[in-house]
Amino acid sequence: MKSLAELQAIKDKMKDKVVLREGSGDVRIVVGMATCGIAAGARPVLNTFVEEVNKGGLSHKVTVSQTGCIGICQFEPVVEVYEAGKEKVTYVKMTAEKAKEVVEKHIKGGNVVSEYTIANRKA
């Protein structure tokens, strides 16, 4: 190691890999991964969220995790987004494409993609 820059490069490269262990970030994306969710295709949705969050360099503030059955099996895959101080947003009938859009518009842009939310379904 001949310079501090080299050390910093390794730190930056590794930071994303250990940041998971610092606990929950400000934003939590929770994917319903019970049998119904998995059957409806929740796995690619979960993996897309993980990839997009990492790609976007958001892993320090966004935690992607999974949960069991949320109870609305007809709307699976279901994804919930929790943000401190804001109301929970529930997205339903998700796909990998929709997940990308949610990361782009909601997580990065701050605008809820209302056409995919459960509120929209009920209406």
Added chain:
Amino acid sequence: MIRSQVLICGGTGCTSSGSKSIQKAFEENIKANGLEDEIKLVQTGCFGLCALGPVVIIYPDGTFYSRVTVDDVKEIVEEHLLKGRVVERLVYNDTGVDTKDIIENVSLGDTAFYKSQNRVVLRNCGVIDPENIDEYIAMDGYQALGKVLTEMTPEDVIKCVTDSGLRGRGGGGFPTGRKWSLCAPNKAPQKYVVCNADEGDPGAFMDRSVLEGDPHCVIEAMAIAGYAIGATKGYVYVRAEYPIAVARLQIAINQAREYGLLGKDIFGSGFDFDLYIRLGAGAFVCGEETALMTSIEGNRGEPRPRPPYPAVKGLYNSPTVENNVETFANIPQIILKGADWFASMGTEKSKGTKVFALGGKIKHTGLVEIPMGTTLRHIIEDIGGGIPNGKKFKAAQTGGPSGGCIPASLIDTEVDYDNLTAIGCMMGSGGLIVMDEDNCMVDMAKFFLEFTVDESCGKCTPCRVGTKRLLEMLDKITKGKGTLEDIDKLEELCMYIKQNSLCGLGQTAPNPVLATLKFFRDEYIAHVVDKKCPAGVCKDLLTFTIDKDKCIGCGMCAKNCPASTIHKTDYVAEGHKLPSYEIDPDKCVKCGVCMSNCKFKAISKI
């Protein structure tokens, strides 16, 4: 893409309770479910809650599973990792509230065990993979060395350490900055930095845990010390009984060399430093700094008189700085966060935190790191979870064979160097053995004296012969053959050994006797005058008897007695069908097997 990480404790405690096979089971189950690309397994160092091992933590949720067995792994993988359902029955819950609530709302840091802890030395233990230098670097590793070599002069470094108020964590509590400043001006062709990892106190294992969980921080700190005092070579003297620590330290040294963080011209600063491991064979005296250096030189581990102090003439007669593992582990953080940050923790004369190894009669056996000045009550009752089985706290032993004990009446003592010294105790390396009403204090003193008699190197007479005589006197007392005069003689001999021994081992060896005499003299008197052991420990002073009216005559005691001393009598108690049993006191070996086998509580010891 990794979405979840499974951290498995690879410390010595969890390894011996089977964490290696759990790790293997995780590997197999993760593969069987096709999750290899999504889940990462990480072997870490000690989490601290050794009593609940093996411990597994799953991130990002931060779910803390305790007492995991190989059979549980399939369920954790299929339920938690695949379906996102936490396996409730394995979740650590010390709060008494609903486990569901814990999973959703309580983070690990909020549990009673972790809440009051302040992890500076242990900050990476249980968080990073100790065998991966990149993970240490991700946690600001080697940033302090970089800062020191590129921005600070050796004088700046020593000033920073001095201002922080850091004192030696090996037991003595000598100010670290002063130690370094005494060595720095001494000119010599070769100077040395030595790390004392010869943790010999029975019950202490914080140094082992640091080396196992975060070996790079010790390496980084030693390089910083080398720069501060002008040394280019360092030795870590670690006991051979710590195979995991030795292996991980060697891996870490190799990785640091590969990255050029040890070796020539580190960070292009022109500073050279390299590090070597020396294995100790487990002699207690080698934890004494001069004996340790003699041992590194390849000689029999015997102490030598000081002065000259190691700062002037140490290893190979060259100026040497010798610090303990835990002391070193504080250094990188002090450099990065500043002396003021460190000095803001702790008490007036004892700054920072201290790691304690909790052991004995306490619920949460394990490793805790707390700010200096925390009361003993808080450590035992809150963090340690109290005494199991509803027993009463009697005393806490600190400082191992060199230390004393803190009785229940002083449980509100704020634990720091000076408060402990003031009550005739000592911080020591941080072993804290909790004793309840079932512990005999004379027997405890005898236990430590047996240890020092074994471990005395034999070089000086007061220690070699004196400790042996002390042990004989204690033995006489526990056998009920002591007199009041013996207690006075005991005290006199203790003072003589303290004043005349060559090194710390002998000078502190009488401490367990003196401390118990000070706080529990009544127990000594009970042994010599009443010929009774109040705690019911000293076998020669006990008699086991069967209450013939309570005995229903089942014969379980007689059946299990290894010495065949229990026989049927002719007496049949009222309301019973079978005759009761009795113990022949002349033949009884006082093992207590009969008592533990009696379901009717008919047997008592007095």
